[in-house]
């Protein structure tokens with residue numbers, strides 16, 4: 165596994181489900197990561213947790229992420245991931261949510277660098293593939309200890325380190341601190357993967373080049389624009405119109421169907437995901453380099469709210485930008501049952517009439533997750 169020169173899909177709980185990863189592969193993603201699995205649940209052979217370690221045969225470069233506080237659990241979960249085809253195992257040290265940190269996992273590990281170093285060293289000894297670690301800058305703004313933590317991780321033998329440029333406390337409230345990411349990349353000799361706020365191909369290349377990181381990682385950008393990986397490779401935007409986007413979402417619905425099966429039970433399971441994905445799909449806006457490159461240098465576009473002030477958006481465009489969950493639910497049900505793209509377009513236009521757009525509301529980019 166070469167951690168340099170790559171564009172990684174970020175581990176995304178719920179969002180990085182297997183059918184969605186297949187969609188990303190179809191749009192140029194080459195390095196995928198699974199959803200975070202709790203090592204202690206893997207040890208208990210929990211079916212739902214083991215399912216998170218599964219990859220699709222088309223995922224030829226797949227890493228599994230685990231959350232752990234104890235080495236025996238981390239090793240057992242790492243081995244289970246390797247048995248299922250993971251090329252590397254990533255340890256989560258960034259998850260901010262209460263249930264995770266209270267069990268000594270996720271971002272809690274940042275507070276104890278020595279203990280973290282021991283855990284990583286045990287994993288490196290016990291797991292037969294490279295071990296990587298994903299961190300945030302620290303617990304709070306005044307406790308930014310990512311330098312010390314990164315040193316401990318490198319000395320413990322980790323093969324790579326991902327830095328999400330925020331603290332645990334910040335969640336998504338601030339722009340990711342790429343200066344801090346650059347400092348850590350300069351201090352370390354293992355590959356550092358930079359992560360935070362990459363939404364366009366030009367921001368990605370700019371951050372990648374100016375920070376000196378070995379690789380970059382994309383989270384919400386992939387949820388909003390599943391085709392972002394191809395844009396980054398080709399260094400040019402694809403600005404699909406509403407019909408073309410609907411075709412992508414329909415393809416995703418079909419992949420969900422293949423995965424969960426085309427029956428009532430399958431639909432019930434798919435509906436835990438498909439409406440949720442529209443919370444991200446609806447944030448898509450064309451952000452051409454010509455118009456936005458200058459402002460993106462001032463402030464990341466991911467963290468910017470865009471009011472829909474264009475006058476003549478089509479009905480279909482409006483409904484795909486709608487951020488109301490009732491509309492997302494309707495669109496998801498439509499895509500599950502639509503026979504083809506024409507039927508999906510007609511159905512989406514009917515939803516637009518049923519739920520007239522609320523004018524002038526800004527798209528909210530930040531989320532409570534991760």
Ligand SMILES: Cc1cc2nc3c(=O)[nH]c(=O)nc-3n(C[C@H](O)[C@H](O)[C@H](O)COP(=O)(O)O)c2cc1C
Nearest residue numbers: 174175176177200328360361362382383384533534
């Ligand atoms: C829906 C969602 C789920 C996430 N789940 C995880 C996770 O399971 N493990 C993890 O390390 N980070 C998780 N994150 C954080 C992302 O991996 C990433 O570090 C963060 O979103 C910053 O990158 P971005 O600005 O490209 O989104 C999640 C983020 C989101 C939005």
